[in-house]
Amino acid sequence: MRIDFVDLKRQNKLYKKDLMQVIENIVDEAVFIMGDPLDRFEKEFATFCNKKYSVGLNSGTDALMFALLAHGIKPGDEVITVPNSYFSTAMVISNIGAVPVFVDINPVSYNIDVTKIEEKITKNSKAIIPVHLYGQTADMDPIVAIAKKHNLAIIEDCCQAHGAKYKGQIVPYTETGAFSFYPGKNLGCFGDGGAVVTDNEEIKDKIMLLRNDGALKKYTHKIFGYKSRLDTLQAAVLSFKLKHLNEFNAKRKHVAELYLKKLSDIKNITLPKEMEYGSSANHVFAIQTKDRNKLQEHLEKQGIATVIHYPTPIHLQEPYKKLGFSLGDFPITEEFSSRILSLPIFPELTDEEIGYVNSKVHEFFA
Numbered sequence: 009m010r011i012d013f014v015d016l017k018r019q020n021k022l023y024k025k026d027l028m029q030v031i032e033n034i035v036d037e038a039v040f041i042m043g044d045p046l047d048r049f050e051k052e053f054a055t056f057c058n059k060k061y062s063v064g065l066n067s068g069t070d071a072l073m074f075a076l077l078a079h080g081i082k083p084g085d086e087v088i089t090v091p092n093s094y095f096s097t098a099m100v101i102s103n104i105g106a107v108p109v110f111v112d113i114n115p116v117s118y119n120i121d122v123t124k125i126e127e128k129i130t131k132n133s134k135a136i137i138p139v140h141l142y143g144q145t146a147d148m149d150p151i152v153a154i155a156k157k158h159n160l161a162i163i164e165d166c167c168q169a170h171g172a173k174y175k176g177q178i179v180p181y182t183e184t185g186a187f188s189f190y191p192g193k194n195l196g197c198f199g200d201g202g203a204v205v206t207d208n209e210e211i212k213d214k215i216m217l218l219r220n221d222g223a224l225k226k227y228t229h230k231i232f233g234y235k236s237r238l239d240t241l242q243a244a245v246l247s248f249k250l251k252h253l254n255e256f257n258a259k260r261k262h263v264a265e266l267y268l269k270k271l272s273d274i275k276n277i278t279l280p281k282e283m284e285y286g287s288s289a290n291h292v293f294a295i296q297t298k299d300r301n302k303l304q305e306h307l308e309k310q311g312i313a314t315v316i317h318y319p320t321p322i323h324l325q326e327p328y329k330k331l332g333f334s335l336g337d338f339p340i341t342e343e344f345s346s347r348i349l350s351l352p353i354f355p356e357l358t359d360e361e362i363g364y365v366n367s368k369v370h371e372f373f374a
């Protein structure tokens with residue numbers, strides 16, 4: 009048996025007729041930049057997130073960066089986030105000349121350790137980016153309290169958390185969140201895509217300018233902006249897929265629950281734990297074991313693809329090492345990155361395949 013880590017072909021095959029129709033409609037209309045399909049998707053996605061506005065962009069990375077810019081984050085400002093995320097969570101902070109201030113993770117939730125945030129706050133702290141990693145939310149209420157006390161903006165990195173909930177509320181739990189529609193995400197398009205979702209009209213307006221060369225009206229430029237719109241074609245694809253997102257997420261939950269049930273008797277692995285405060289979007293299913301590399305090799309030989317999210321923590325990536333970060337700075341993240349292994353998870357993964365992965369993991373530890 010051969011099991012890909014994420015097999016996008018299955019979903020495309022399942023909905024091929026509908027998707028080709030969606031694409032054909034755009035080709036027939038020949039509207040490729042902005043236009044009704046983008047407006048429509050933005051409204052639908054804002055509604056899905058229970059927010060007033062969403063602004064389609066060309067990536068999750070730009071969604072994070074524009075959210076920072078729209079909040080007035082400037083060179084020299086400090087932005088708190090985690091070293092255990094995809095690189096661009098921190099990269100965007102550095103790209104605008106601000107300074108990422110890393111806080112280690114909670115070993116159970118894999119997300120920011122809320123007890124370690126306040127010690128990192130200085131007079132330059134301006135914002136915090138909690139990451140809802142693997143689809144599980146960070147513990148938001150303590151973050152909200154700290155942000156209020158120290159007057160910090162909160163920008164939630166929801167790039168892996170479409171549909172995740174914190175205390176019954178879909179993320180972003182606070183005013184503003186950044187999403188990615190990279191093909192493998194819970195809601196993915198046929199290329200790069202992203203969005204900022206917000207209840208704040210001013211933030212929405214600023215991001216509308218930032219994404220379109222600083223203009224709302226053609227040839228009338230208000231600021232120096234960027235070129236980062238969500239393609240109309242991608243918006244149309246996303247509108248179609250959004251209708252199925254709850255169903256996709258339910259299927260992911262089924263996969264995660266089945267793994268949890270089947271793997272629970274193996275002493276040498278630590279399984280992910282769903283925190284009581286929330287409901288995960290189950291983007292990634294990461295187990296931990298000290299025999300990670302050997303387990304990965306074993307599964308590969310049996311035709312099972314796995315991924316490490318992430319093999320090198322952000323602070324140990326070259327550009328941050330040059331800024332003076334080094335091994336030992338964030339011990340929990342570092343230990344974690346040496347132990348984690350993400351098993352295949354996607355909505356179309358069958359029970360039989362989950363059973364196969366389970367039997368091969370058991371075989372390794374037997």
Ligand SMILES: *Cc1c(COP(=O)(O)O)cnc(C)c1O
Nearest residue numbers: 067068069094167168188189190
């Ligand atoms: C995917 C991802 C991003 C970046 O999104 P892109 O669309 O690839 O730019 C940022 N943060 C996290 C946690 C992600 O998973």
